[in-house]
Amino acid sequence: MLRFWQLGNVPPSPDWDEASLGYNALSIMQTGKDEYGQSLPVILRSFDDYKPALYTYLVIPFIKVFGLTTLAVRLPSTIFGVIAVIGTYFLVRELFDKHKEKDSIALLSSFLLAISPWHLQFSRIAFEAQVGLSLNILSLLFFMKGLKNKYLLFPSVVFASASIYMYQSEKVYLPILFLVLGVIYYREILKLPKAAVLGAIMLGLVLSAPMAHGLLFNENALLRAKGVSIFSDQTQFLKGNAIKFAEDKSKSDLLGVIVDNRRVEYAKAIVSGYISHYNLNWLFVTADIERHHAPGMGLLYLFELPFLLIGIYILFFWPYSLKTKLTVFSIFLIAPVPASITSGVPHAVRTINFLPTLQIFVALGMIYSFLYIIDNKKRYLPLNVKRSIIGVFFLIFAVNIGYYLNQYFVQQNFFHSESWQYGYKEAIDYIKPNQESYNKIIVSNDIPLDQSYMFFLYYLQYDPKQYLAEGGTKTGGFKENHNFDKYEFRNIVWDQEEGGNLYIGRPDDFPKSTKSIKTVNFLNGKPAIEIVVK
Numbered sequence: 299m300l301r302f303w304q305l306g307n308v309p310p311s312p313d314w315d316e317a318s319l320g321y322n323a324l325s326i327m328q329t330g331k332d333e334y335g336q337s338l339p340v341i342l343r344s345f346d347d348y349k350p351a352l353y354t355y356l357v358i359p360f361i362k363v364f365g366l367t368t369l370a371v372r373l374p375s376t377i378f379g380v381i382a383v384i385g386t387y388f389l390v391r392e393l394f395d396k397h398k399e400k401d402s403i404a405l406l407s408s409f410l411l412a413i414s415p416w417h418l419q420f421s422r423i424a425f426e427a428q429v430g431l432s433l434n435i436l437s438l439l440f441f442m443k444g445l446k447n448k449y450l451l452f453p454s455v456v457f458a459s460a461s462i463y464m465y466q467s468e469k470v471y472l473p474i475l476f477l478v479l480g481v482i483y484y485r486e487i488l489k490l491p492k493a494a495v496l497g498a499i500m501l502g503l504v505l506s507a508p509m510a511h512g513l514l515f516n517e518n519a520l521l522r523a524k525g526v527s528i529f530s531d532q533t534q535f536l537k538g539n540a541i542k543f544a545e546d547k548s549k550s551d552l553l554g555v556i557v558d559n560r561r562v563e564y565a566k567a568i569v570s571g572y573i574s575h576y577n578l579n580w581l582f583v584t585a586d587i588e589r590h591h592a593p594g595m596g597l598l599y600l601f602e603l604p605f606l607l608i609g610i611y612i613l614f615f616w617p618y619s620l621k622t623k624l625t626v627f628s629i630f631l632i633a634p635v636p637a638s639i640t641s642g643v644p645h646a647v648r649t650i651n652f653l654p655t656l657q658i659f660v661a662l663g664m665i666y667s668f669l670y671i672i673d674n675k676k677r678y679l680p681l682n683v684k685r686s687i688i689g690v691f692f693l694i695f696a697v698n699i700g701y702y703l704n705q706y707f708v709q710q711n712f713f714h715s716e717s718w719q720y721g722y723k724e725a726i727d728y729i730k731p732n733q734e735s736y737n738k739i740i741v742s743n744d745i746p747l748d749q750s751y752m753f754f755l756y757y758l759q760y761d762p763k764q765y766l767a768e769g770g771t772k773t774g775g776f777k778e779n780h781n782f783d784k785y786e787f788r789n790i791v792w793d794q795e796e797g798g799n800l801y802i803g804r805p806d807d808f809p810k811s812t813k814s815i816k817t818v819n820f821l822n823g824k825p826a827i828e829i830v831v832k
Contacts, residue, residue, distance in 0.1 A: 305373070309710060314753070317756040320371040324762060332351075340508045341512045350465060394619075408657075411653060416653060474635060482624045571644075575643065605664045668688070716822075720820055738800070740802070744807070768782050790803045803827070817829075
């Protein structure tokens, strides 16, 4: 229910990635081509991001039913969010299948994922990473079952292969994960028929071939990955290092030459980026950018913190199966690896594969904490004290979850509408009935209205056939001009603009003396978009 309630309205508008996924799905559905004219792309060029295209194809059936709407674009993610919760239950039962508490651990882990602020945030928006997480959970579940039934290795391979068509990080995360799993479960794998193991490997290679071809023969396919890599901006990153290195050489400082070597600097940055994802302040209080969390909330509930630490201790030291320990801790430790070589860390999207290990730890901590408290053998804890402890916990639990639900469903739209690029629909609804009255309609493409062309294609539901006939999108670069029909998307230079046109821009695009015919405000009342006639 939490994943479907007000899905098209909270968050308050699609961001540019959601608009792009939706319009490209419409274009592929109607023409077989994306906005650039690429036929049935495996890799979607979108804003020159060159992202895996599978999510776009998942949107198509929902557009067929609901039309090009925010609800239709977000539904695949939401449905896979529910699948992740169900998959977690069965995965945890499989991991703890030799332990009497397996049902309790599985049920509580899946419940915690169901109410998780981190998982809910990305289950309710068209973020491919969350679908990739769901596919990874299913792949791991069927891998575990496939160790007992050889035929179930094949669905594991199918889900893992699908995941690399969903999100960039999976190309790094999954090979490392399955290499580690191969080491952990090598005895079980050796007991399986060789034909089944080789068949599963061959199936994986065949299913991955189109993506591998795209990565090898499209020189731009890794443009996005390179763009967010710490190696992409070498001038800024190494500027200070180069000065120190030169000084060390001039002074014949051998230790300085070693420490200030650029390779050491990169290693330090990678290690720092990796460790940053275990920062409790980030996890429980601040999170990262506003689109990645509810206002005033971290990625996890505060009540989970003590149980998380207790659960890690319990799984590490208590007599659980060594393979269970290694599997859970491997996922927990591998999850930040893809993000560690990127800028803007810690990053909630690139490390969503932390889930559901965090919920497993918390579930273990909660179960054994309560078993300890209610144990009748602990006679030094009077009954009224036990009841008080449990009562206080449930009060904190209720307050924490109630606060989150208010922050997400009530406060988020007010506080974060600017981050969700709110205002385009309201502006376009005002413009559309009168657009024929103007020679041209000029729209700013400067921050925060960059990539404004996509929002107009999306909300106008501009005919993809017509758009491609006009040339489609030439480039998705953030500073590039775009145009279709009478719409032009570029910087507005007011003193040089012609009369008879309609201008849509930021308040700063126009002189203060200019009278607008319409002002669209963010939901906090701050002006977002001005509509002006010259």
